Amino acid sequence: MATNWDLRAFLDGQKDLNEAEKKLCYQLLDEQGFSAADKKNAFFNLNNADLKDAGIKQISTRKVLLLAIEGAAAGGLGSAAGPVPKTVAVVHVVVTPGEDKEVVDKVTFKNQASVKEFLRGANTLGFVRVPDDQAEEGEETVLIRDISDLVEGQHYHMRFEGQSHSLTSIRQELMHLGQGREDETGQAVLLDAQRQDKTCVLDPSLRVLQNSKGQAEVEFDAVIMCESQAIVLELKTNYTGANMVTESATKAQLVAQKSSDVVYAGTQYKQFSGKKVVPAFMAECVAAPREANLLHTSQTHGVKLYRRNGKSISPWASMTPLKRAAARPVALRWVVLHSFWDGGSCEGSGGDSADDYNTDYNNDCGASADVSAAVGGGGTIELDAWARLGIMVELWDTLVPEAVHWGW
Secondary structure (H helix, E strand, O other), X not given: OOOOOOHHHHHHOOOOOOHHHHHXXXXXXXXXXXXXXXXXXXXXXXXXXXXXHOOOOOHHHHHHXXXXXXXXXXXXXXXOOOOOOEEEEEEEEEEEOOEEEEEEEEEEEOOHHHHHHHHHHOOOOXXXXXXXXXXXXXXOOOOEOOHHHOXXXXXXXXXXXXXXXXXXXXXXXXXXXXXXXXXXXXXHHHHHHHOOOXXXXXXXXXXXXXXXXXXXXXXXXXXXXOOOEEEEEEEEEEOOOHHHHHHHHHHXXXXXXXXXXXXXXXXXXXXXXXXXXXXXXXXXXXXXXXXXXXXXXXXXXXXXXXXXXXXXXXXXXOOOOOOOOOOOHHHHHHHHHHHHHHOOOOOOOOOOOHHHHHHHHHHHHOOOOEEOOOHHHOOOEEOOOOHHHHHHHHOHHHHHHXXXXXXX
């Protein structure tokens, strides 16, 4: 039994405690019996929770006592040569698609150095005790960074810089928005595919394709399986360059190749066997200067392109380049003049012959216009009235190149 223990002397030796704190600590600890000669070892094994239970409410006072106890223990004055190892439960939230899981890890800290190493590795400010059923309402939150303040078996959250509950909420919201966008776009592509093939269905099980060892190799945002083809969709938030489209095309080609490879016979790739694998791509945001690049790249690599049209998600461009108009320029010229003529104040009857136009023009406008009957066959129009018809002819060099380019 120890006989050299003096609680009052120990407290008096603490320079970081004022007289009032020393007196209060002695009174409270003496009431708990820690001034007894045989309670030396018990005193040097007190932790933060014990001191709080004893009635020492001031955090700074408890902190001073705990540092003193740890220092005394390290110097051989206590029951051990150093802090007692402690095992605590560290609780953290893992955000996964469609579900947020609370994970509890049991962590054992041997000394203060191991605590500091853990906090540094997790990039966290410290621990905060998880409230239990006995926690007082409005109890202050204490940030714990020292092993002496940790309670054996207690559950703790990690506190990060600038952390609030809204941080987790924001992460969850972004994840759910992303998942919603993928589902919406997949449904839109499915409806588009079903216009040509009613057998098309979404197959979520094929979004992540694994090799024979169960390792994920390729991932898509949606997969639509049809009778003769499979559409694999890539969805991006922002279009940054042609590599996004070429990557989609490459992934589709890779799936097609592996679907007939005997090495992948027992994998999900086999479900694509015998089908044409069609890459589809959509970016939520496409800057105007990049639109031409996106259209050209998708056509070059056979990628079906989708976009929002203000009402829904629909195809943006064909997978093959546009063909030039088959009609001769003179025929297009006749169509353009025909349209301008009908749109004027002197309306014709819409007849197809030059005589019809001569008749309509003279009857409605009281003027004459000699329209050659050979217009449709490559002839000319003699315009001797209405200056606006002359303007129509001047517009010819501008309108026809556009018409030919776009295939009107």
